Amino acid sequence: GMGGLSSKEFEYFLKLCSISFIHLRRQSNIIINAFSLLVHSDLGEISAEPDKAVRKLEENFRLDLNDSEAQSHLMNLIFESINAVFSSVVETIHKIAQIIRR
Secondary structure: OOOOOOOHHHHHHHHHHHHHHHHHOOOOHHHHHHHHHHHOOHHHHHHOOHHHHHHHHHHHHOOOOHHHHHHHHHHHHHHHHHHHHHHHHHHHHHHHHHHHHH
16 A cells, blocks of 8 residues: 555655646646547447536536645545545444444
8 A cells, every 4th residue: 555644655646646637637628629529439428428528527627726726626535535435444344343243
């Protein structure tokens, strides 16, 4: 793993995520245009609701935020995801413990 949430490795991971997200946002027009070309493909959800798929991509870039706000938003998403996974793991361990006790 990365050594936990307070490790240098995790800190480096967060830094790389942040830098990558900002670079992708700066190229969002190219990415969105390329993605828009896929709406005529047979790629499941993209071709089923092409406008919705493109809108969702635009929303995920959070172009309404400046870089600093976008970085904060990304960090919040990462930590929300960590908490969601951790809660799920705790719940699963609890269920296993109940089964073992029976």
